Each structure stands twice: as structure tokens, then as C-alpha cells.
Amino acid sequence: GEMCEQNLTNLRDWTFKWTEDDHKLLMESGVKEQLELGERWGRRLPSLLGDSNRVQVRATYKQRTWASAKSFLYGLYGYPISFPQNIVPAMLLSFYEFCPAYMDGVDSNNNTFVEKYKLMASPEYREMVDTISQRVGLVLETADVEMAWAMCRYEIAEYPDVLEHVSPWCALFQKMI
Secondary structure, three states: OOOHHHHHHHHHHHOOOOOOOHHOOOOHHHHHHHHHHHHHHHHOOHHHHHHHHOOOOOEEHHHHHHHHHHHHHHHOOOOOOOOOOOOOOHHHHHHHHHHHHHHHHHHHHHHHHHHHHHHHHHHHHHHHHHHHHHHOOOOOOOOHHHHHHHHHHHHHHHOOOOOOOOOOOHHHHOOOO
């Protein structure tokens, strides 16, 4: 392959540290994003959001909704805010999961992915897979490249400071200099 020795070493030394349940967690970049959103909304609407006693917060049972709310409120007020654990029914915040038209027309409909399939069948996409295969020195399938891209994105979400942590998976997608 064409990868530098350091990138190969980083890939060899990489270990998978997440569990199946971790895909439902709010990652570090999400915490940061919610905190910054809270700061911006606080500056934009101080008369409406200035008093934490006048703000009601709701979340589903999922960790990421609680963590999002907690980070948003911290950004909004500059200190931790406790809020009651009134679990909102998932139907209220994730209504599309209970909508037959969505389930049949989008979620279970292969036509939803027509554009994705067209892209994956294009010569440009095939060339990208071949280029990455050549870079790593292995014959990779589209699914392999998609998984590497997912790992790159996941690690960037977990470690948003790319100067501090560079995902070895992202090296597969770097342009050769």
C-alpha cells in the first residue's frame, strides 16, 4: 500500500472500545454543540430564557436526550441546572417512529435509498473505493470502506479536537500529497 508507516501503526494499534449500547450515547462533539447552542440562544433571547425557573425541560428516556438537555442548559445559564425526570413519551418527541406513513413510505422503503445506490454504482464512487484499496494495500469492498468511514466519523464525534486525537480510520480518506 501507499500509507505511511505511522498511519499503518496507528491502524494496527487501534482497538475497538465501544459497546453496542454506545451508539445511543451523546458523544463529546454533541455535548460541545449543545453547550454552544445554549450559549447562543441565551444571548439571542435573554428576556425569554434568562430565568431558569420559567423554563421547562423535557427529555425521553434515552441518555443522549438527557445529556443534550443538560449541556444545553449549562451553556444557557453557565452553571448546571437540575430538571425533573419527567419522562416524556417517545411518541411526543419521536412521533415519526409511530407513524405508519413514515414506517412504510420511508423507513422500510428501498426507494428511499435510490440516490445512494446510484452514487455507489457510479464510476467515481468505484474509483474512490479502488483508490482507498490501493492506499491500504488490500482489496476492499464498498462495505469495508463504508465501515471505515463510519469509524472515522464516530471517532471525530467522540474526540472532536483533531489536534489531540486523530482517528487512524480517517487516514484512509486523506488525499495523497
